[in-house]
Amino acid sequence: MSLQPYLASQNLHSAIDVVLDTAYQGISDDAWKKLFTRARQSGLEQFIEDMFAGKHINNSEDRPALHSALRNLTKTPVLINGADVMPAVAEVWHRIEALCNKWxxxxxxxxxxxxxxxxxxxxxxxxxxxxxxxxxxxxxxxxxxxxxxxxxxxxxxxxxxxxxxxxxxxxxxxxxxxxxxxxxxxxxxxxxxxxxxxxxxxxxxxxxxxxxxxxxxxxxxxxxxxxxxxxxxxxxxxxxxxxxxxxxGFETFKQFLAGAEAMDLHFKNAPLEDNLPVIMALSLLYQQEKHNIKAYAAIPYADALDWFPKWLQQLDMESNGKSVDRNGNPVKHSSPVVFGSAGSNAQHSYFQLFHQGTEIIPIDFIAVREPMSDRPEAIAHHRILLSNCLAQAQALANGKAASNPNDVYPGKRPSNLLLLPKLNAFYLGALLALYENRTATLGALWNINSFDQPGVEYGKVLAKPIEKALASHQNDITASTDIDAVTATRINLLNS
CATH class of the missing domain: 3.40.50.10490 (Glucose-6-phosphate isomerase like protein; domain 1)
Incomplete structure (x- = not known):
């Protein structure tokens, strides 16, 4: 069935039959125009072109960020310093396929x-x-x-x-x-x-x-x-x-790559106003600047995607959890805290905070049109699952007035709806690539390098002298250059 009759609203966008609905973001037409103008003025279009062209956009490590080449199934040449990387990538595909056939x-x-x-x-x-x-x-x-x-x-x-x-x-x-x-x-x-x-x-x-x-x-x-x-x-x-x-099987792996490649081509070629990763990035940026949000949630209404928020935590917070920009200057905004779990289980956990807490936390609701089971009760269960997804978004957006303060829902809580036609290898690949490209877009808008992670190294360095002190089994460790007084006390407690 064609999606076109349903995409007339400016809040509805589609790529490879993945639908993004931003109607509950509360962003006016004029605000959207300003966001797209700002994206262009920030050089986002050039950044996207440079990323796919193999330019050294990872400036701190002086290297490209070319994970898109790994799913370039058409083998269109991708050059790094004048050399095409695709023959080496394709050779790995051949070796993976051969291994699948012989195990x-x-x-x-x-x-x-x-x-x-x-x-x-x-x-x-x-x-x-x-x-x-x-x-x-x-x-x-x-x-x-x-x-x-x-x-x-x-x-x-x-x-x-x-x-x-x-x-x-x-x-x-x-x-x-x-x-x-x-x-x-x-x-x-x-x-x-x-x-x-x-x-x-x-x-x-x-x-x-x-x-x-x-x-x-x-x-x-x-x-x-x-x-x-x-x-x-x-x-x-x-x-x-x-x-x-x-x-x-290797064909399933290829479908996983194909979904990601299809989303890459959309990200690379679609105008900003129709570009799903860009629209998702701009909506989050808008909520940061309007509400000073500190967190957002990804809630997949699919038990199969329960691991998705954990994957997304690393993608966003390791990529964009920075306090300085590409030039070493302090930034006002970077990655919010990311959390989530599968709906509708999540509703019985932390949705109370979403509805009536003091913090405004934007949500990406992710839903799948088709049930993920062929059980006889699957259609009825899936209908209830989807109705819960839509109802939560509506309640968060519209709220509810009541004479009893405990029953008041303030509303105006922003959310996206991301709708996949089905969940298979192709659309799983597309979903992951969508968020990868959204993360890169946010980094470009904040002028942050999304492709290094220096902050994870310092703790590893400090762990070495601490491990050595623990291995000594001594309980008279004193503070030093590498071990402060609090940590020395804790080591002595563990060694006692």
Whole structure:
């Protein structure tokens, strides 16, 4: 059915049958015009062109941000310093497809990574598991990220060592949590009776540091590269997404890439007034400047997308959680706090705050037209799910007057409705690319570099002397350059 009769309103926008409705944002026609003028004056159109052209928009690290090349299925040449990266990307696709065709008898896959090496593939595996009639190889896919051995123990208690494969994912291959977990899993394989050659056969790596992976013991044929122009939180489109192809087949992985590519082409080519990532970015910017919002929520009315807000937290807050701009000057606004979980469960958790709290928190309501199950009751249940989604948005926008103050809903709480025609690999890819491009747009509007993350490093540096002090088992640690008085007291408490 054509969407065109329903898109006459200026609040309704569509790309690849994904519909964005901004009617409850409370933004006037004149305000929208000013927002689009401001976007143009900020150089947003040039920024978009530069990003897809491989310009070094990651200025602090002097490199491109070209994750879009990883889903460029048309293989249109993408140049970095005059060299086309697409042959290398396509070679990885061929190797992934070949691996999908030859894996036989594997019962368990342990994917070891953290942050961007974990969230994307974990979200995709969880979401696609709910697609009715999806072809799956039925392997147990385990994601090991936390250095807490509780996660490690839970996985190893279920996995069968002689039919397990291990994928170690780290761009640098030096991430502490990943390397320690990988060593622990290798030790488990050996303790379970696997020979040296069996362990080597079981190990795979996805990394930009191939020498380090080989030194760890991964055979060269089992190493899948990705590149320094791919940020970790943007890397699910690379071999980091290997579990998606292994579990659901290479064609499903290609559909995931195709959805993202389709959204990229929309973002790259659509005028700003019709551009979904741009419109979503401008609406959030508007609410920041009008209401000084400090947080926003993403509420997918689909249990399959329960991991989506966790993925989005890293994407937005690691990309744009900055206090200075590209020139080192203080910024007035950057990323709000991001949170959310699946509706309608979320309504019974924190929606009280949305409706009657003192903070105004914009919401992205994400809904899917088709139910994610072929159960006989699916249609009736899905109708109730969608009615709850629409009702919450209406109540937040319009509010309710009452003589009893406890029953007053102030209303004027802004929200978007993002409507997917269905949830499959294609539209999952499109959804993730939509938010990636929205995040990049916000960074451009704030003049923030969305592609570095220096703030995550300092704590890692401080952890080293603290770990050394904990390992000493001494309870007379004193303050020093690396350990302040409060931390010294806490170390002594732990060592006592």
């Amino acid at each position: 036989v008898g594997v019962t368990d896959v342990i994917h070891i990574g953290i942050g961007g090496s974990d969230f994307g593939p974990r979200l995709a595996i969880e979401a696609l598991a709910h697609v009715p009639s999806i072809q799956s190889r039925g392997m147990r896919m385990h994601f090991l990220a936390n250095i807490d051995t509780a996660e490690l123990a839970r996985i190893l208690a279920r996995a069968q060592p002689h039919s397990t494969r291990v994928i170690v994912v780290s761009k640098s291959f030096t991430t502490l949590e990943t390397s320690m977990n990988a060593k622990a899993v290798v030790a488990w394989l050996k303790d379970s009776g696997c020979t040296k050659s069996q362990v080597a056969h079981a190990l795979y790596a996805v990394t930009a540091n191939i020498p380090a992976a080989k030194e760890f013991g991964v055979e060269e044929n089992n190493i899948y590269p990705f590149w320094d122009w791919v940020g970790g939180r943007y890397s699910v489109w690379s071999a980091v997404g290997l579990p998606i192809a292994l579990q659901y």
